[in-house]
Amino acid sequence: MNTKTSDTLLLIVFSIAVLAGPVILAPFGAGYPDLLQKFAIYGIFAIGFNILFGLTGYLSFGHAAFLGVGSYAAVWMFKLLSMNIIPAVIFSVIVAGLFSLVIGFISLRRSGIYFSILTLAFAQMCYNLAYSVLTPITNGETGLQITLSDPRILDAAAEGQAPASNLFGLDMISTWETSLAGMTLQFNMGFYVCALILILSFWISMRLFRSPFGMMLKAVKSNQNRMSYTGLDTKPYTLAAFVISGMFAGLAGGLLAAMDPLAGAERMQWTASGEVVLMTILGGAGTLLGPVLGAGLIKYFENIFSAINDSTLHGVFAFLPDGLNNAVSAVLGLFVGEGWHLTLGLIFMLIVTFLPGGLIEGAQRIGRLFTSRSKADPQSGEAQSRPAPAE
Amino acid sequence: MTPILEVQSVNKRFGGLKALDDVNLTVMEGTVHAIIGPNGAGKSTLLNCFVGRLVPDTGTVTFAGQSLIGKKPHEINQAGVSRVFQTPEIFEDLTVLENVMIPALAQRDGAFRLHGWHPLSREAEIRDKAERALADVAMADRRNMPSGSLSRGDKRRLEMAMCLVQEPRLLLLDEPTAGMARADTNATIDLLKRIGSERNITKVVIEHDMHVVFSLADRISVLAQGHVIVEDAPENIKGNAKVQEAYLGGAHL
Ligand SMILES: Nc1ncnc2c1ncn2[C@@H]1O[C@H](COP(=O)(O)OP(=O)(O)O)[C@@H](O)[C@H]1O
Ligand SMILES: [Mg+2]
Numbered sequence: 001m002n003t004k005t006s007d008t009l010l011l012i013v014f015s016i017a018v019l020a021g022p023v024i025l026a027p028f029g030a031g032y033p034d035l036l037q038k039f040a041i042y043g044i045f046a047i048g049f050n051i052l053f054g055l056t057g058y059l060s061f062g063h064a065a066f067l068g069v070g071s072y073a074a075v076w077m078f079k080l081l082s083m084n085i086i087p088a089v090i091f092s093v094i095v096a097g098l099f100s101l102v103i104g105f106i107s108l109r110r111s112g113i114y115f116s117i118l119t120l121a122f123a124q125m126c127y128n129l130a131y132s133v134l135t136p137i138t139n140g141e142t143g144l145q146i147t148l149s150d151p152r153i154l155d156a157a158a159e160g161q162a163p164a165s166n167l168f169g170l171d172m173i174s175t176w177e178t179s180l181a182g183m184t185l186q187f188n189m190g191f192y193v194c195a196l197i198l199i200l201s202f203w204i205s206m207r208l209f210r211s212p213f214g215m216m217l218k219a220v221k222s223n224q225n226r227m228s229y230t231g232l233d234t235k236p237y238t239l240a241a242f243v244i245s246g247m248f249a250g251l252a253g254g255l256l257a258a259m260d261p262l263a264g265a266e267r268m269q270w271t272a273s274g275e276v277v278l279m280t281i282l283g284g285a286g287t288l289l290g291p292v293l294g295a296g297l298i299k300y301f302e303n304i305f306s307a308i309n310d311s312t313l314h315g316v317f318a319f320l321p322d323g324l325n326n327a328v329s330a331v332l333g334l335f336v337g338e339g340w341h342l343t344l345g346l347i348f349m350l351i352v353t354f355l356p357g358g359l360i361e362g363a364q365r366i367g368r369l370f371t372s373r374s375k376a377d378p379q380s381g382e383a384q385s386r387p388a389p390a391e
Numbered sequence: 392m393t394p395i396l397e398v399q400s401v402n403k404r405f406g407g408l409k410a411l412d413d414v415n416l417t418v419m420e421g422t423v424h425a426i427i428g429p430n431g432a433g434k435s436t437l438l439n440c441f442v443g444r445l446v447p448d449t450g451t452v453t454f455a456g457q458s459l460i461g462k463k464p465h466e467i468n469q470a471g472v473s474r475v476f477q478t479p480e481i482f483e484d485l486t487v488l489e490n491v492m493i494p495a496l497a498q499r500d501g502a503f504r505l506h507g508w509h510p511l512s513r514e515a516e517i518r519d520k521a522e523r524a525l526a527d528v529a530m531a532d533r534r535n536m537p538s539g540s541l542s543r544g545d546k547r548r549l550e551m552a553m554c555l556v557q558e559p560r561l562l563l564l565d566e567p568t569a570g571m572a573r574a575d576t577n578a579t580i581d582l583l584k585r586i587g588s589e590r591n592i593t594k595v596v597i598e599h600d601m602h603v604v605f606s607l608a609d610r611i612s613v614l615a616q617g618h619v620i621v622e623d624a625p626e627n628i629k630g631n632a633k634v635q636e637a638y639l640g641g642a643h644l
Binding site for chain 2: 002003004207208210211212213214215216218219221222223225226227228229230231232233236237240
């Protein structure tokens with residue numbers, strides 16, 4: 001099977017899995033709109049981040065700034081122009097693109113740890129500015145929200161009612177419910193908008209990966225010296241990757257605001273920048289599918305684990321004697337609720353130690369266990385040296 | 392014959408060390424010019440001044456009529472100068488074929504092009520060109536191997552293919568046969584001779600192996616302690632007393 005066929009197959013399987021998300025994830029308690037939207041949006045964020053980090057190896061610690069900027073841009077579009085999400089999302093991508101052009105241009109004067117620190121510094125600067133001098137634009141700690149008195153030139157809001165973000169009249173919050181085998185399935189408009197954009201993003205990233213440009217970005221990661229003695233200017237290549245990934249972050253930020261029309265500075269905090277790094281590495285940096293899986297896993301744990309509290313634990317271990325129940329619940333209590341970051345940290349440590357290539361490497365190892373038994377022909381040596389199609 | 396590379400009064404100091412001391416050199420188009428000399432003589436430093444890795448303290452380097460001083464490495468390469476390094480510089484994370492496709496693309500598309508939308512698999516011409524360059528160095532069968540796993544000698548041959556695929560006007564080779572087995576060394580000599588006659592590529596070769604030097608070179612410069620002590624035709628170098636003095640303290644070459 002050649003790369004093209006397997007890529008098409010991967011795209012089809014990916015699309016089906018994403019579109020069937022509300023059904024597939026319902027048994028895991030993750031089939032509700034709010035979480036499904038987050039899966040898709042952070043998947044987009046991680047896909048974009050991976051174009052920079054996975055391909056060129058430049059580790060940005062400030063990408064949440066572009067996410068936040070995208071959210072603000074979208075809410076401003078809602079306030080000034082229309083509650084239709086199209087202009088809002090387009091504007092967030094443009095604004096984030098301009099921001100990343102400036103920040104990238106300066107940060108890319110350095111590489112390695114210095115580049116990471118510069119991006120981190122810029123992001124913290126944006127975060128602090130949003131709370132201080134930029135309050136007229138960001139509305140400071142309250143966060144930017146839509147109000148009834150907003151001008152909204154294109155659509156006159158219904159009297160006395162907070163308008164909902166929509167796509168030509170289809171409200172993002174509208175949800176169609178049905179039940180299947182005792183589970184409630186929720187098909188939400190907003191999720192399907194995000195899902196389609198996620199599929200589109202995945203396709204774009206696949207094209208970039210398979211293009212001459214993608215190969216040049218891999219060359220940046222591999223040997224910048226050789227690149228310049230080969231007649232290639234590494235600067236515009238890294239800057240292009242930086243801006244593209246910044247635009248994806250802006251798209252994600254715009255979609256967050258499109259699903260829930262408000263924007264706050266906490267979206268730009270360094271923990272949010274760190275999160276997308278974790279997502280990408282956890283799933284498998286430099287692979288196509290990995291970042292989406294990593295984003296899903298982290299958002300799943302964040303929502304499920306952080307919802308568990310002491311009384312849930314006591315309920316689960318009610319079959320144990322009281323003293324033992326208390327002890328077990330106390331220990332496990334450290335890892336859930338507020339402490340879910342501890343769980344995340346442990347999982348991250350385990351994966352980086354035992355599967356440096358992330359979840360995708362794990363999947364490939366399992367896959368190899370099966371294939372190496374079925375075909376032991378001598379030709380497979382050459383086939384194996386190519387990246388597996390499932391990347 | 393016209394000069395293609397002219398080096399005039401180039402000086403380069405590293406702190407107290409005078410690595411290049413008033414170096415003058417003229418390389419004629421279409422010839423093979425060998426630079427020999429003991430370790431630490433400044434041979435690699437001189438090449439570094441040609442490709443923009445180092446900027447001479449004083450002096451001029453002119454390639455095909457244009458000054459190379461202050462030019463960036465990628466600009467010099469785009470002007471037609473390719474280099475094989477003393478320690479192989481390749482893209483270790485990429486496959487052998489990809490390593491050769493990158494310079495081919497750089498030659499066709501220039502220093503930067505945002506060609507992110509069409510698939511690499513459609514670049515049939517570039518692929519064919521890269522495959523031919525790999526065949527030239529007898530590595531076509533290894534095209535899909537990760538290049539990081541090649542032996543040192545093979546990495547060097549790959550690097551040579553990466554330079555040849557660009558059809559440079561001037562090819563700089565820094566000890567191209569170092570660490571190669573005799574058979575591979577002879578194959579490399581044959582290759583360099585062949586591409587010399589077929590494609591009219593001017594070559595500057597730094598080499599320790601005198602067998603290689605005398606089978607290839609049209610002209611030889613001898614560098615010692617940063618200074619060119621002799622420049623002459625190969626037949627005159629062999630018996631030159633100054634060279635034997637500098638090189639081996641009087642022993643015969
Ligand atoms: N970047 C550098 N910094 C300091 N000293 C250097 C540098 N590059 C080379 N040298 C010194 O300059 C001298 C010439 O080195 P080089 O050109 O590599 O010699 P060779 O003729 O063996 O290639 C050596 O003494 C070396 O240690
Ligand atoms: Mg040297």
